[in-house]
Amino acid sequence: MDGSVEIVPGVTIWRQATTRIRSYKGYDVDAQVSVSDSGRIEIDSLTVSRIPGGEPVTGEALRKVAIQSILRDAVKQGIQRSIGSEIPAGTQVSALGMLPTSEAQRLKQAGPTAETLTWVGRIYRISELIDNAPTKAVEETFNISRSTAGAWIGRARAAGHIPPVDAREDDNGQSN
Incomplete structure (x- = not known):
């Protein structure tokens, strides 16, 4: 994680972070996610990797990667570290x-x-x-x-x- 930024009043998350999703639709996905100067949440880079014994990465496989879902998960993790950490587990x-x-x-x-x-x-x-x-x-x-x-x-x-x-x-x- 790199620095932090208040995305809305009372909610501060990372300025840049790496999110890792294992076994996402049969692949491992790593995304570098950041908050732009205009305040938008954006993906700077995305790596889709074959899991051991899994199918090769193809154009069809890449089309299955839901960017919106990755952004949502990354922001959710950031929010949970920020204000969600006060919420009891479960x-x-x-x-x-x-x-x-x-x-x-x-x-x-x-x-x-x-x-x-x-x-x-x-x-x-x-x-x-x-x-x-x-x-x-x-x-x-x-x-x-x-x-x-x-x-x-x-x-x-x-x-x-x-x-x-x-x-x-x-x-x-x-x-x-």
């Missing part, structure tokens, strides 16, 4: 391991309070960073409808936990 968790499921249920019952909206913002922004569907992540974390998730996201945005839509940039650094 606890059922949501939101990439950031939040015990029982806590997500408590926040759901509380409704869109300041604390809930802080978590909505964290979940939304981290989902964006790893190119996950952010609204769906909020829906699934709190087990709420899409319309309720949209309303909570709007409130989290108004509270400053999610940047305004027009403040975001596309992949070319251009404002939307």
Whole structure:
């Protein structure tokens, strides 16, 4: 691991790390993952290796490697080392391991309070960073409808936990 960076308020992970996945779809996978200057989670290098006695690495095998899954696993590990380390082992968790499921249920019952909206913002922004569907992540974390998730996201945005839509940039650094 190389340094650290706050990816969203209250969540600090490595700036660069190597993630290793053994026996991934019949291969060993090593990925160098980093947080770019723009805050995106990216894979800098990827190595797919034959496991002893396994099939050779082919184009077909490479097409089976789900980059999104590798990014998600790397970020999840970083989050668990950061804020997830406070969660007791064996606890059922949501939101990439950031939040015990029982806590997500408590926040759901509380409704869109300041604390809930802080978590909505964290979940939304981290989902964006790893190119996950952010609204769906909020829906699934709190087990709420899409319309309720949209309303909570709007409130989290108004509270400053999610940047305004027009403040975001596309992949070319251009404002939307």
